[in-house]
Structure formats: structure tokens, C-alpha cells
Amino acid sequence: xxxxxxxxxxxxxxxxxxxxxxxxxxxxxxxxxxxxxxxxxxxxxxxxxxxxxxxxxxxxxxxxxxxxxxxxxxxxxxxxxxxxxxxxxxxxxxxxxxxxxxxxxxxxxxxxxxxxxxxxxxxxxxxxxxxxxxxxxxxxxxxxxxxxxxxxxxxxxxxxxxxxxxxxxxxxxxxxxxxxxxxxxxxxxxxxxxxxxxxxxxxxxxxxxxxxxxxxxxxxxxxxxxxxxxxxxxxxxxxxxxxxxxxxxxxxxxxxxxxxxxxxxxxxxxxxxxxxxxxxxxxxxxxxxxxxxxxxxxxxxxxxxxxxxxxxxxxxxxxxxxxxxxxxxxxxxxxxxxxxxxxxxxxxxxxxxxxxxxxxxxxxxxxxxxxxxxxxxxxxxxxxxxxxxxxxxxxxxxxxxxxxxxxxxxxxxxxxxxxxxxxxxxxxxx
Amino acid sequence: xxxxxxxxxxxxxxxxxxxxxxxxxxxxxxxxxxxxxxxxxxxxxxxxxxxxxxxxxxxxxxxxxxxxxxxxxxxxxxxxxxxxxxxxxxxxxxxxxxxxxx
Amino acid sequence: xxxxxxxxxxxxxxxxxxxxxxxxxxxxxxxxxxxxxxxxxxxxxxxxxxxxxxxxxxxxxxxxxxxxxxxxxxxxxxxxxxxxxxxxxxxxxxxxxxxxxxxxxxxxxxxxxxxxxxxxxxxxxxxxxxxxxxxxxxxxxxxxxxxxxxxxxxxxxxxxxxxxxxxxxxxxxxxxxxxxxxxxxxx
Numbered sequence: 001x002x003x004x005x006x007x008x009x010x011x012x013x014x015x016x017x018x019x020x021x022x023x024x025x026x027x028x029x030x031x032x033x034x035x036x037x038x039x040x041x042x043x044x045x046x047x048x049x050x051x052x053x054x055x056x057x058x059x060x061x062x063x064x065x066x067x068x069x070x071x072x073x074x075x076x077x078x079x080x081x082x083x084x085x086x087x088x089x090x091x092x093x094x095x096x097x098x099x100x101x102x103x104x105x106x107x108x109x110x111x112x113x114x115x116x117x118x119x120x121x122x123x124x125x126x127x128x129x130x131x132x133x134x135x136x137x138x139x140x141x142x143x144x145x146x147x148x149x150x151x152x153x154x155x156x157x158x159x160x161x162x163x164x165x166x167x168x169x170x171x172x173x174x175x176x177x178x179x180x181x182x183x184x185x186x187x188x189x190x191x192x193x194x195x196x197x198x199x200x201x202x203x204x205x206x207x208x209x210x211x212x213x214x215x216x217x218x219x220x221x222x223x224x225x226x227x228x229x230x231x232x233x234x235x236x237x238x239x240x241x242x243x244x245x246x247x248x249x250x251x252x253x254x255x256x257x258x259x260x261x262x263x264x265x266x267x268x269x270x271x272x273x274x275x276x277x278x279x280x281x282x283x284x285x286x287x288x289x290x291x292x293x294x295x296x297x298x299x300x301x302x303x304x305x306x307x308x309x310x311x312x313x314x315x316x317x318x319x320x321x322x323x324x325x326x327x328x329x330x331x332x333x334x335x336x337x338x339x340x341x342x343x344x345x346x347x348x349x350x351x352x353x354x355x356x357x358x359x360x361x362x363x364x365x366x367x368x369x370x371x372x373x374x375x376x377x378x379x380x381x382x383x384x385x386x387x388x389x390x391x392x393x394x395x396x397x398x399x400x401x402x403x404x405x406x407x408x409x410x411x412x413x414x415x416x417x418x419x420x421x422x423x424x425x426x427x428x429x430x
Numbered sequence: 431x432x433x434x435x436x437x438x439x440x441x442x443x444x445x446x447x448x449x450x451x452x453x454x455x456x457x458x459x460x461x462x463x464x465x466x467x468x469x470x471x472x473x474x475x476x477x478x479x480x481x482x483x484x485x486x487x488x489x490x491x492x493x494x495x496x497x498x499x500x501x502x503x504x505x506x507x508x509x510x511x512x513x514x515x516x517x518x519x520x521x522x523x524x525x526x527x528x529x530x531x532x
Numbered sequence: 533x534x535x536x537x538x539x540x541x542x543x544x545x546x547x548x549x550x551x552x553x554x555x556x557x558x559x560x561x562x563x564x565x566x567x568x569x570x571x572x573x574x575x576x577x578x579x580x581x582x583x584x585x586x587x588x589x590x591x592x593x594x595x596x597x598x599x600x601x602x603x604x605x606x607x608x609x610x611x612x613x614x615x616x617x618x619x620x621x622x623x624x625x626x627x628x629x630x631x632x633x634x635x636x637x638x639x640x641x642x643x644x645x646x647x648x649x650x651x652x653x654x655x656x657x658x659x660x661x662x663x664x665x666x667x668x669x670x671x672x673x674x675x676x677x678x679x680x681x682x683x684x685x686x687x688x689x690x691x692x693x694x695x696x697x698x699x700x701x702x703x704x705x706x707x708x709x710x711x712x713x714x715x716x717x718x719x
Contacts, residue, residue: 092575123673127602134610138582141617145575145624153621160618164611188677434554436663437656439591442558444652446565446584448645453569455641456634461574461620465581468612469565472588475600483595484663488678492693494592494600495679498607499700503707505612509619510711516623517717525635 014194016109016120027119031108039265040070046389053393064335065318080254085147088251092146097256100139100263106132107270112194114283114373125193126174129274130167133229136267137163140231140248143260147251155247158237158400163229165407170225172415173218176422177278180207180215183426197282204289208279214422219279221415223387226271228407230264233392237400272384273377280380283373298357301368304375305350308342315339439480447473458523460515464508471501554594560587572633574620578613585609599676 015023044059044067051058059066084093110125112118122128137160144156181199182189190196200206208219228235237243244250249260276282285300319335322328349371356368398406446469453466475494482490516522564584571577585608592601635641671678685691 089573089575092579095579122598123676124598124602127599127606131602131606131610134606134614137610137614138617141614141621142575142579145617145621157618157621160614164614164618167610191676434550434594437660438554438558439595440656440663442561442591444649444656445562446588448649448652449562449565449569451648452642452645455644456638457569458632458635459574461616461623462569462571462577465568465577465616468581468608469568469584472585472608475604476588476591479592479595479597479600482597488675488682491597491600491675491679492682494597495603496693496696496700498600498603499704502607502612503703505615506707506711507714509615510714512619513622514714522623523631523635 012116014116014118014121016118024119027117028109031111031119032105035105035108035266035269036262038269039262040074042265042268042385043070043073043261045386046392049386049389050393053390064322064331064338067334067338074258077258078255082254082256083251085149085251087148089146089148092142093251094256096139096143096146097252097259097263098139099142100136101259101266103132103135103139104263104266104270107267110193111270111273112197112277112282113377114370115194115198117283117370117373118194121192121194123190123192123195126178126191126196126274126278129193129270130171130174133267133270133274134163134167136263139263143252144248147248149251151244151246152248152250155237155244155250159231159248162231162235162237162400162403162407165404166225166228166411169221169407169411169415170229172412172419173222173225174274174278176214176218176415176419177207177222179419179422179426180210183430187430193277193282196277197284200281201284201288206279206281206284211422211425214418214425215279217414217418218422219275221411221418222275222279225407225411226275227388227391228403229271230268230388232264232268232388234395234397235403236397237403268385268388269381272381272388275384276377276380283377285372285376298353301353301356301372302350304371305346305348305353307375307379308346308349312339312342312346315342436480436484439476443473443476443480445473446470446476458525460512460522460524460527461509463524464505464512467504467508468501471497471504550594553590557587557590557594560584561591570633575617578616578620581616582609582613585613597675599679 015021015027047069048058048066059069062068062072084090107129109119110122110128112121140163141156141160144152144154144159147153178189178191178196180189180203181196184199184202190199203210207215209215227233231237237247249257252260281288285303287296291300315335316339319332319339322332322335352368352371450466450469450473453469454463457463457466475497478490478494478497480490482488482494512522515527519526521527561584564580564582564587567580568577568584571580585604589601589604589609592598592604682691683693683697685694691697
């Protein structure tokens with residue numbers, strides 16, 4: 001069996017394609033853990049960033065700079081009483097959060113973190129992603145209905161109308177990007193997520209810059225629609241707290257509520273991954289074709305380590321700036337340990353980068369490349385996650401009729417027009 | 431274990447078809463009648479795709495896609511009629527939809 | 533086991549534990565179907581139907597039809613079922629939970645359906661020899677491209693189904709207009 005496990009390491013395809021169930025399972029577990037950790041980090045960053053946008057401090061008490069706050073929150077949510085309203089439909093109430101969670105996490109099977117760093121490469125990848133992520137709306141609708149209460153029902157109706165409407169514009173924007181993958185010698189495009197990124201690699205351009213400004217417009221349409229798809233501000237009518245208390249999850253509490261939150265953040269990461277894959281070159285580092293000398297490869301492979309070094313430096317500055325009071329002693333030690341941990345990871349990554357420079361094309365080099373790919377992919381997704389927070393802090397909420405009007409009367413015609421023009425330009429060019 | 435052949439898929443499709451027919455013929459709620467029609471269409475699709483694999487060509491899959499298009503149109507129009515009717519009569523039971531003129 | 537299946541299993545691309553997954557998905561589909569027609573509550577029926585649809589999508593994947601499976605998920609489960617749930621919530625009436633589930637003619641309907649089932653069973657039993665005991669392995673990786681070629685044609689020629697495809701788009705347009713006109717109080 002070790003042979004079975006080791007034989008995959010030198011392979012250049014995804015475990016799903018290689019038929020290696022062991023590594024597919026390992027990848028699934030890594031992604032599941034990674035997304036959960038990312039959601040926890042996102043929770044902390046969102047609270048801190050929103051607080052700083054509003055000139056507040058945000059969580060400061062649990063751990064240094066509130067770093068342990070998400071863990072405390074999670075504990076609290078797990079220990080809280082799990083209330084099921086007596087008039088609610090018990091079974092549906094119970095199953096609704098699971099639908100959303102399953103839909104949000106199933107999507108990750110096809111997200112390409114690298115040319116072989118994905119669970120599987122389906123040849124209907126993007127179709128699968130759009131389809132499964134659209135199942136998330138079922139969870140919301142059913143949750144609103146099962147609560148047997150007015151605000152959740154209104155929230156669920158709003159959200160289903162909103163998500164179905166914006167899916168159309170989103171789908172058309174995606175189609176115009178898929179169309180661009182077919183502009184090669186053979187004239188056949190692809191729906192596979194890995195294939196889409198490879199098409200961008202072959203054509204030497206991220207699709208956001210392809211046929212400027214067509215790719216950019218399609219990307220902007222998608223970027224707006226994906227905020228609406230995930231029910232985030234400024235399109236969060238479904239859970240508008242000033243109008244509907246909390247929308248579809250008003251009646252939920254404790255663990256079930258946290259499952260909804262987990263699903264929402266996982267869905268945010270998933271749609272950001274679609275945007276990154278389709279328009280921003282997926283796992284590719286900046287300028288892979290222009291600056292393709294081995295020296296450049298080496299310089300760019302230092303970035304993961306340098307990023308962690310930067311984070312460690314910030315943490316160290318934070319430690320130094322803590323008030324020199326005995327009250328903060330434990331917090332100072334904690335932050336220093338955290339900074340040291342980040343620094344250690346940074347050194348490890350730098351060591352791998354340097355070692356990979358002098359290693360031949362072996363398992364070690366593949367490992368180094370894998371870290372590179374995942375780093376650039378995650379960095380691009382992280383930018384989107386920050387944008388989500390930024391939107392939330394900056395823009396006022398839309399009115400529902402305005403939202404539907406924008407979806408059907410502005411975004412849909414524009415995305416259709418972009419699709420048609422992209423097709424025409426593509427025919428002329430090829 | 432017996433290898434799965436086309437006949438296995440046909441049996442599943444037949445079961446779904448019969449269930450759909452029972453639903454259409456016996457239920458009163460129009461929404462569930464429409465859902466039963468979706469069941470029937472799915473059974474047909476399953477047959478077509480199974481035959482497509484049996485003969486090794488894609489015509490069956492194309493027919494299945496066209497049927498999905500039809501199902502979408504049918505659901506939209508059917509539910510539209512249902513809402514219009516509900517607005518007038520305050521009921522969605524098939525056996526109460528018995529007036530020739532309103 | 534016939535030679536075609538054998539070669540498929542040896543090529544390494546074949547799905548594992550095929551009979552197990554087939555029986556699981558088939559069981560899910562049929563159980564979902566039974567629940568659709570027996571539940572009193574329309575929302576429960578809709579959830580059961582979603583289970584059936586997803587199971588059928590899984591069966592499509594086993595039949596080497598990934599594109600149809602994707603269409604099934606995105607159009608049926610993500611689109612049509614949301615529409616159904618939406619309408620159920622719009623017309624949700626309290627009294628429907630206390631009324632009779634089945635109409636007065638239900639014995640007749642059930643008898644007719646049983647006759648249909650008997651017809652199916654006899655057809656399958658008698659025609660078992662007619663269905664060749666073979667399963668082609670379709671090229672899964674180019675499935676979407678082949679479907680596209682048949683739909684749109686290639687290199688300037690019309691495909692076999694291009695006309696039907698355009699008609700289907702017309703059908704959808706008519707359906708959209710019909711639904712809007714019927715449901716809107718004032719155009």
C-alpha cells in the first residue's frame with residue numbers, strides 16, 4: 001500500500017484523474033480543514049476590519065488583539081441552546097442548514113489550486129460549480145419556510161428571487177469567459193476549471209485583460225453578481241437586520257446558526273475562486289510568460305515566505321507596541337509566540353523555495369511548485385474576501401425593487417451584449 | 431454481483447414513470463401534480479441516456495437536454511397558470527378546477 | 533461480464549464499485565419518487581423531488597453523460613425546483629394540510645398505473661433478449677464537445693440539431709412571455 005500512496009507523488013494530474021482514492025481523500029480533508037480555518041480567519045479579519053473602518057477597535061479581549069475571539073465564538077455557539085420553534089417544521093428546519101453547507105463545500109472538489117492541486121478535474125467543471133453553488137439557495141428558501149414565521153419567510157422569498165435573477169447575469173458572464181478559451185488553434189474550448197486556467201496560460205493573457213474592455217466588463221458583471229449570489233452587503237436584503245431582524249435565519253440559534261454562517265463564508269470563498277479561475281489566471285503568478293527566466297521563477301517563489309515574514313513582522317511590531325503593564329504580560333507572550341510561529345513558517349517556506357531552486361525535477365521541486373500555485377491562488381482569493389468586507393463597510397443597502405431592476409434591466413442586457421460582442425470579436429480574430 | 435446493464439436503468443426509469451403517473455392521477459394539489467410530471471420527464475430522460483450509452487452515440491443525450499428545456503418551459507407556464515388560478519379561486523386543488531367559465 | 537465492460541474496467545477510468553453506487557442512487561431516486569407522491573406537505577414533496585433529481589444526475593454520471601448531469605443539476609435542481617418552492621410559498625394555504633390528499637378517483641388512477649407497471653414488467657420480461665447485453669464506454673472527456681458539435685455544427689455547417697435548438701429557444705421565449713402575462717395583474 002505505501003507504493004500506492006507514494007506512486008502519486010510524482011504524478012502531474014489530480015488524484016481524481018489518476019484514480020488515486022487515497023490522495024483524493026487526503027485532498028478533500030485538507031481542503032475541508034483549510035476552508036474551515038479560512039472561515040475562522042475571515043471572521044476575525046472581518047470584525048477587525050469593519051471595526052477599523054468605523055474607527056473602533058473591534059475584539060480586543062480574548063487573546064492579543066482578539067486573535068482567539070473566533071474560537072471563543074465557536075465554543076459559545078456550540079454550547080448555546082439549540083432552539084427549534086414549536087410551530088416549525090422539525091425535519092425541514094433541521095435539514096435546511098445542512099443543504100446550504102453541503103452545497104457550499106461540494107463545490108470545492110473542482111476548484112483548481114494548481115494544475116494538479118485539485119481533488120478532481122471534471123470536464124464539466126464550471127457547469128458543476130455553478131449548478132452546485134445554485135443549490136445553496138434551496139437551503140435558504142427551505143430554512144425560511146420551515147421557521148414558520150413572517151420575517152424568515154419574507155427573507156427567504158427575497159433571497160430566492162434575488163439569487164435566481166442574478167444567476168442569469170452571472171451565467172452569461174461566465175459563458176463569455178468560456179468562449180475565450182476556444183480561441184486557440186483547434187477552436188475547441190473547455191469547461192474544465194484546470195483547462196480554463198491552462199487556456200489563459202497558452203494565450204498569454206488573463207481573461208480580464210482579453211479583448212479589453214470586454215473581459216473586464218464581464219468580470220465586473222460577475223463580481224457584482226457574486227456579491228448578490230452570496231447575499232452579502234450591499235445586496236443582503238435577505239437578512240437585512242434593520243428590516244427583517246435577521247432574515248431567513250431569524251429563528252435559528254446555536255450550532256445550526258453557525259452552520260449557516262459557515263456555509264455563507266464557504267460560498268463566498270467558492271465564488272471568489274470561480275472569479276479568480278476564470279478571469280485572474282487561477283494559480284498563475286503575475287507575468288508567467290513575460291518574465292519566464294528561471295531567475296524570475298526563483299524570485300517569485302520567494303513570495304510565500306516573504307508574505308509570512310511580513311505578517312510575522314507586523315505581529316512583532318504589535319508585541320513591541322503593547323503597553324508595558326504586567327496586566328498585558330500573558331497577551332504579550334501570546335502575541336510573541338504567534339509572531340515566532342509565523343516567522344518559523346516564513347523561514348520554512350523560504351528554505352523550501354531555495355532548496356527547490358537547486359533541486360532537479362523531482363518530488364521536492366513539485367512540492368515547491370505546489371506551494372507557489374496555492375500561494376498565488378489563495379492570495380487572489382484573499383483580495384476578493386477583503387473586497388467583500390470593504391463593500392460591507394462602504395455601501396448602503398439597496399432597496400429590493402432597485403436590486404431586481406439592476407439585475408434584470410442593467411446587468412442582464414450588458415452581459416448578453418458582452419457575450420455577443422466577444423463572440424463577434426473572437427470570430428474576426430481567429 | 432451482476433454487472434449493471436441497460437435493463438437495470440430501464441427498470442429504475444419505469445419505476446419513476448409509474449410513480450409519476452400515480453402522482454398525476456391521484457393527487458389533488460396542482461403543485462404536486464406538476465412535480466409528478468417532472469418525475470415522468472426524468473424517467474424518460476433516464477431511458478434516453480441509458481439507450482445513448484447502449485448504442486454508444488449521443489443522440490439520446492441530446493434528446494434528454496431538449497426534454498430538460500421542455501420541462502423548464504412547462505414548469506414556468508404551469509406554475510404561471512397555477513398562480514393566475516389561485517388569484518381567482520383561492521384554491522389549488524385539481525378537482526375544484528371544474529368550471530368551464532368564470 | 534462482457535468484454536466491453538472488462539476493457540472499461542481495465543483502462544483505469546472506470547468508476548469504482550459500480551453496482552453499489554447504482555443501487556444506492558436508484559434506491560434514492562425511487563424512495564424520493566415515492567415520497568413526492570405521498571407527502572401531504574408540498575414542501576416535503578419538493579425536497580424529496582430534489583433528492584430524486586440529484587440521484588438521477590448521479591445515474592447520468594454513471595452513464596458517461598456528464599454534460600446532461602450538469603444540466604440536470606443546474607436547470608432542474610437549481611432552477612425549476614426553486615421556482616416550485618417559490619410558488620408553494622406564494623400559494624401556501626393553511627387548509628391544505630387538513631384536506632384529503634388524494635382525489636375521489638384515486639382507485640381508478642392507481643389501477644391504471646398498476647396496469648402500466650404490468651405492461652412495463654411484461655415488456656421487460658419478454659423483451660429482455662432484445663436489449664443487447666452491452667454497455668458502450670462513451671468518451672467522457674470529449675462529451676461536451678461532441679454534444680456541442682451536434683447542436684451547433686462545425687466549420688460553418690449546420691449541426692444535426694441546430695434547427696431544433698433554435699426552435700427550443702423560441703419555445704423558451706414563448707414560455708417566458710406566457711408566464712409573465714398570466715401572472716402579472718397589470719401589464
